[in-house]
Amino acid sequence: MTEHAQLADTFERFAAQQAAGKSPLYETLSQAVARTPELLDLAAGTKPGQPAPNMLLGAVHHILRRGVQHPLASYFTGHEALEADRAAVLLADFCRRHAEQITRTISTRSVQTNEVNRCAVLLPAFAALQQQLDDRPIRIVDVGASAGLNLLWDRYTYDYDGHRLSLPASDPDTVLTCEIKGATPPLSLDVTRFARPVGIELNPVDVTDPEATEWLVSLTWPEQTTRMRTLNSALTLAARTPPTILAGRAEEHLADVVATAPADQHLCFVFSWSIYQIFGSPGGRERLVDTLAELSRQRPLHEISIGHFGHDTPHMIMARHESGVSRSDVVAYCDVYGTWLDWLAKPAEHLKGASNP
Structure with a gap:
C-alpha cells in the first residue's frame, strides 16, 4: 500500500x-x-x-x-x-x-488532550482508595498529565445525576457532569487526607502560556461545546495556581517519585488512557504491572488506570503492588470523556497480566 x-x-x-x-x-x-x-x-x-x-x-x-x-x-x-x-x-x-x-x-506540535471530565470517574476511585487505607496522607501522581488539569480534581464541582457535590475548594462555575449507570459509587471523601498531587509528562502544557493553552482548546472538536467550556474554565483555574508537573520520560520519573516520596505517605499512580503512550501497544498494561511490581519492593504502591485494555468499553482498574506482587481488579466501566460511570458492586476478576509473583 x-x-x-x-x-x-x-x-x-x-x-x-x-x-x-x-x-x-x-x-x-x-x-x-x-x-x-x-x-x-x-x-x-x-x-x-x-x-x-x-x-x-x-x-x-x-x-x-x-x-x-x-x-x-x-x-x-x-x-x-x-x-x-x-x-x-x-x-x-x-x-x-x-x-x-x-x-x-x-x-x-503534538496531540495533548486533557479530558477534565474524567475527574468525575476518578473521584469515586479516590474515595474508594481512601476507604481502604489508614489515615496517612495520600499522594496522587498523574502519569501523562498533559496540562495537569486532572491534578485539580478537588477544585471542581461535580454533578452525578442531578446530585451536586461540592468540595471545600470547589469552583461553582466549573461543573463536571456524570451519569451513574451501575451501583452507587463511593463519593464521600476527606480532601485534607490528600497531599499536593504531582504530574509526570514528557512535554507539559504550560497553563500560563496562552498559545499553548489555545492549542489544547483547538484540539477539542467544534461540536463539543460543553467540553470546550469546561476545558476553558479549568485552564483559568490552573493559571491561578499552576499544578506541579515533572517534565520528562515517565519511566525515569516513576522510580524517582517512589524513591523520594515521604515514607509516611501512600503513593497512588493514575494512568488515564496514557499507558500505551508510555509503555507501547500491545502489552503496555503488562509492562506497566511489571514496572510497578518491581518498584513496590521499595514500598507499597497503588494504581488507578483507565483504558480500553482490548475491550470496546473502557475499564477502570484499581491495583495494589507490594513486595513485588500485584493484585488488580476492574472496579468500573466508563465513557472515554467521563460522561457516565458504571460502578461495579463487586470488583470483577482482575485482567490478564495484572498479577505478578
Whole structure:
C-alpha cells in the first residue's frame, strides 16, 4: 500500500470509528481529506507518531479560532451540515491559503488532550482508595498529565445525576457532569487526607502560556461545546495556581517519585488512557504491572488506570503492588470523556497480566 493509500485509510477509519456519531463535521472533513490528493500531501507532514486526522483538523480549527475569515468558519462555529462535495472544495481552498502555518503546526506540535471530565470517574476511585487505607496522607501522581488539569480534581464541582457535590475548594462555575449507570459509587471523601498531587509528562502544557493553552482548546472538536467550556474554565483555574508537573520520560520519573516520596505517605499512580503512550501497544498494561511490581519492593504502591485494555468499553482498574506482587481488579466501566460511570458492586476478576509473583 502506498503512503497516500495508507494515509487515506487512516482518515477513513478516523471518520468511521472516531468522528461518526460524535462530530459530523470532522467525519465529513476526514472523508474529504481521504479522497483529495492535495490534502493528503499536506497531512503527510504530520510529526511522526502523531495521529494525522487530529493534527490536521486541529490545526485548521486553531487558525479559524483566531478569527480568520473563510467560508469554512461558519461550519466550525454554527455547526451547519456540510455537504461532502463542498467540504472537499472549502477545506482544500482553506489549506492552500494557510499551508505554511498548517505545515508548521502539524510538523512541530503534538496531540495533548486533557479530558477534565474524567475527574468525575476518578473521584469515586479516590474515595474508594481512601476507604481502604489508614489515615496517612495520600499522594496522587498523574502519569501523562498533559496540562495537569486532572491534578485539580478537588477544585471542581461535580454533578452525578442531578446530585451536586461540592468540595471545600470547589469552583461553582466549573461543573463536571456524570451519569451513574451501575451501583452507587463511593463519593464521600476527606480532601485534607490528600497531599499536593504531582504530574509526570514528557512535554507539559504550560497553563500560563496562552498559545499553548489555545492549542489544547483547538484540539477539542467544534461540536463539543460543553467540553470546550469546561476545558476553558479549568485552564483559568490552573493559571491561578499552576499544578506541579515533572517534565520528562515517565519511566525515569516513576522510580524517582517512589524513591523520594515521604515514607509516611501512600503513593497512588493514575494512568488515564496514557499507558500505551508510555509503555507501547500491545502489552503496555503488562509492562506497566511489571514496572510497578518491581518498584513496590521499595514500598507499597497503588494504581488507578483507565483504558480500553482490548475491550470496546473502557475499564477502570484499581491495583495494589507490594513486595513485588500485584493484585488488580476492574472496579468500573466508563465513557472515554467521563460522561457516565458504571460502578461495579463487586470488583470483577482482575485482567490478564495484572498479577505478578
